[in-house]
Each structure stands twice: as structure tokens, then as C-alpha cells.
Amino acid sequence: MSVRLLLQLYMVRTMLESLIADKSGGKKTLRKDIDVQHLMAIDTFHKTSFFWSYLLSYNGLYDGRIHSICVPGTDGVKDS
Secondary structure, three states, X not given: OOHHHHHHHXXXXXXXXXXXXXXXXXXXXXXXXXXXXXXXXXXXXXXXXXXXXXXXXXXXXXXXXXXXXHOOOOOOOOXX
């Protein structure tokens, strides 16, 4: 997995978090200037994207068992 992709995801999540935060250390936030439907969409994305870095890093854990479960008639042995 590309480190750049994980870093970009982290940066987007951090920027959105600061954009919609109720309090930002005395700084003025834009939360009150955003429509409610857009604010809810941003919040939903922020919550669901938390797990994306784990899913994007999952590629090293494959050992053939998933393939044997999903593809009938296979024994789960990876081709070399």
C-alpha cells in the first residue's frame, strides 16, 4: 500500500475534523456556515473513513483461505 495514499487520507480526515469541530482552541470554525445536510455528509464520511487505512493495509494478510471460501471447488492453495 502506498504511504502517500494513507497520508492523503489522514490529511483529508484532519482537515475535515478541524472544519466541523465545535471548538478549535479559540479559533473560529466554519461549522455554523455549513448547511446541515452538508455537515451531516462530512461527519458521516469522517466517521466511516476511520477504518479505511486498516482496509487499505490489509493486502499482506491474504493466504488463500478467502479465495477458497469465495470460489467453490478451490482448495485455498495459492498459485506460485
